[in-house]
Amino acid sequence: MTARIALEGIGKTFGAGETALRALDRIDLVVHPGEVVGLKGPSGSGKSTLLNIVACILEPTDGRLALDGETVWDGRYRVADLRRLRRERIGLIFQFHNLLPFLTATDNVALAMTLAGTDPAKARGRARDLLDYLQIGKRAGAMPSRLSGGEAQRVAIARALANRPGIILADEPTAALDSERARVVMDLLRQVAQDQQAAILVVTHDEKIFDRFDRMVALRDGRIEQDWRRAA
Amino acid sequence: MNLALADIRHRLGRFLMTCVGLGLLMAVALSMVGIYQGVVAEALALSRSLHAELWVVEQGTRGPFAESSRIPGDVRAIVARVPGVAEAGAITLRTAEAKAPQGILRMQIMGYEPGRPGGPSAIEAGRGLGGARFEMVVDARARLPLGATVELGGDRYRVVGLTRGLVASGGDPLAFVHLRDSQDLQFKLAPPAARRALAAGAGTGSTDTVNAVIARLHPGADPDAVAETIRRWKHLAALTDAEQADILTRSVVQRARVQLGMFTIVLLFVSAVIIALIIYTMTMDKLREIATLKLIGASDRTIVGLVLQQALILGGAGFVAATGIVFATRDFFPRAVALGPAEVAVMAGVIGFICVLGSLVSIRAALAIEPQQALGG
Ligand SMILES: Nc1ncnc2c1ncn2[C@@H]1O[C@H](COP(=O)(O)OP(=O)(O)O)[C@@H](O)[C@H]1O
Numbered sequence A: 001m002t003a004r005i006a007l008e009g010i011g012k013t014f015g016a017g018e019t020a021l022r023a024l025d026r027i028d029l030v031v032h033p034g035e036v037v038g039l040k041g042p043s044g045s046g047k048s049t050l051l052n053i054v055a056c057i058l059e060p061t062d063g064r065l066a067l068d069g070e071t072v073w074d075g076r077y078r079v080a081d082l083r084r085l086r087r088e089r090i091g092l093i094f095q096f097h098n099l100l101p102f103l104t105a106t107d108n109v110a111l112a113m114t115l116a117g118t119d120p121a122k123a124r125g126r127a128r129d130l131l132d133y134l135q136i137g138k139r140a141g142a143m144p145s146r147l148s149g150g151e152a153q154r155v156a157i158a159r160a161l162a163n164r165p166g167i168i169l170a171d172e173p174t175a176a177l178d179s180e181r182a183r184v185v186m187d188l189l190r191q192v193a194q195d196q197q198a199a200i201l202v203v204t205h206d207e208k209i210f211d212r213f214d215r216m217v218a219l220r221d222g223r224i225e226q227d228w229r230r231a232a
Numbered sequence B: 001m002n003l004a005l006a007d008i009r010h011r012l013g014r015f016l017m018t019c020v021g022l023g024l025l026m027a028v029a030l031s032m033v034g035i036y037q038g039v040v041a042e043a044l045a046l047s048r049s050l051h052a053e054l055w056v057v058e059q060g061t062r063g064p065f066a067e068s069s070r071i072p073g074d075v076r077a078i079v080a081r082v083p084g085v086a087e088a089g090a091i092t093l094r095t096a097e098a099k100a101p102q103g104i105l106r107m108q109i110m111g112y113e114p115g116r117p118g119g120p121s122a123i124e125a126g127r128g129l130g131g132a133r134f135e136m137v138v139d140a141r142a143r144l145p146l147g148a149t150v151e152l153g154g155d156r157y158r159v160v161g162l163t164r165g166l167v168a169s170g171g172d173p174l175a176f177v178h179l180r181d182s183q184d185l186q187f188k189l190a191p192p193a194a195r196r197a198l199a200a201g202a203g204t205g206s207t208d209t210v211n212a213v214i215a216r217l218h219p220g221a222d223p224d225a226v227a228e229t230i231r232r233w234k235h236l237a238a239l240t241d242a243e244q245a246d247i248l249t250r251s252v253v254q255r256a257r258v259q260l261g262m263f264t265i266v267l268l269f270v271s272a273v274i275i276a277l278i279i280y281t282m283t284m285d286k287l288r289e290i291a292t293l294k295l296i297g298a299s300d301r302t303i304v305g306l307v308l309q310q311a312l313i314l315g316g317a318g319f320v321a322a323t324g325i326v327f328a329t330r331d332f333f334p335r336a337v338a339l340g341p342a343e344v345a346v347m348a349g350v351i352g353f354i355c356v357l358g359s360l361v362s363i364r365a366a367l368a369i370e371p372q373q374a375l376g377g
């Protein structure tokens, strides 16, 4: 089975010389299709940095990154169009939900699909289905400024799921949600992992949802401190 | 969904304010083009209205607009007999100040013989000159009503007709009077010494002096050939209408034209800089949104399209506002603001070009935005 995400000896140094900061060091991590992996660790331990490297938003300084068996970075990027890779194969959910303020909830979700070449009418239809599925169908026509934090976060999740990506990366996706909603979101992600054989990597502090992960990776000072699987 | 439009709709108030501001600036640039065109059009309006194909003037001059020219009145009859000439008319041309009901009015007085070339080709209101003395056909620019009386050289003239768009190159309205009246006026307005000499029969000995003779030709006659024939007479020069038009635009209004042209270029340059700045501000206001677009995988084409479309929408809306403003206010200008579909279309093209050019810096900046910039704060 080809790994969805494979990191070998990944390192990241910010800056150079005296002020250089080693944010990640010798990270080896493989995530398989259908796996839901939690990433925890104290603030500043490198969780976001790791996620951004997998998302090809941040360039590593050492090691090798492969997605779906394809080498993406090994000293330099091997993929010409990183944004295409991102829109077609990766779903991103951030702490700050990053919706476009000038588009309705539906259009924010549909945009992800039209950017990937889906016909706009079809994209809107699926966007509405996704919002219904996330139980915010009645907010479909609202602008982001009119949405509560939890609603906006669910719109962002719908957007991440829109293109049925094989990889979903989420940075504190449940931070703005109550524990009930947080569990619903996690169950949804688990469902997607199962249905789409997606690999899901979630940065979280939230102990209430730890039981929703198949596997938990703990970072400390840019290194993997612990990597344990839940007993099947 | 169109991102450019959606974003504009999202901040519609601000966008409209920007459009109004830009519209005012473009309106100034557009008026400048109109005023420039107006100066040229006005310089040519009289000679066009006269339908003259040939101008016979004093030898060694390029009159009667560029230089003063004086020829005997009987030249008209000579010119009329030249082969190829269909009809000829004598004209006088001088600037004078008249006492009008609303105050002193500066006018270009043109004398001609009704029935012969030299009169306006179209009368807007009232009628052309008849046989009676002291009648006047004046341009609407003088803001005189039909029937008004105007005092010129001690005589009272009655306004019997109005023309439109006939002004001297300096912008003074044209006033047509009978040739006889204009020759009297010439005498009355001459300096006292010259007048005494004339009255005593000295010098040229005649008050039958005109400034030019204009001729219309038979169909098929070659203006250059006829001009050549006339030039063989001593004391006479002949200009074809094309040469006259050239003198009018190249010489008579040259400085005004260049001045206005330079000013127009400066304005367009200022507009370009301001448009570029507005587009840049609009783009940088969307820094986070553009970063987000990159985060979710939008291609450079999408980003460039967003910036460029907004620039063109802004330019287009501003230009529509500008055109509206200019056409609503053009009648308040003291001189013609000559804007036709051609000028408006050319300006639209220039503004479009400026918008594209002005977005280049912003496009570069937008393409340099990193997706991480969506993640901070
Ligand atoms: N762009 C950056 N430039 C410099 N240092 C950074 C940058 N991003 C993160 N860091 C540093 O890298 C370390 C790891 O940060 P981060 O991955 O955000 O941690 P976490 O998400 O676990 O809180 C921190 O010390 C942080 O200050």
Ligand SMILES: [Mg+2]
Binding pocket: A047, A048, A049
């Ligand atoms: Mg973080």
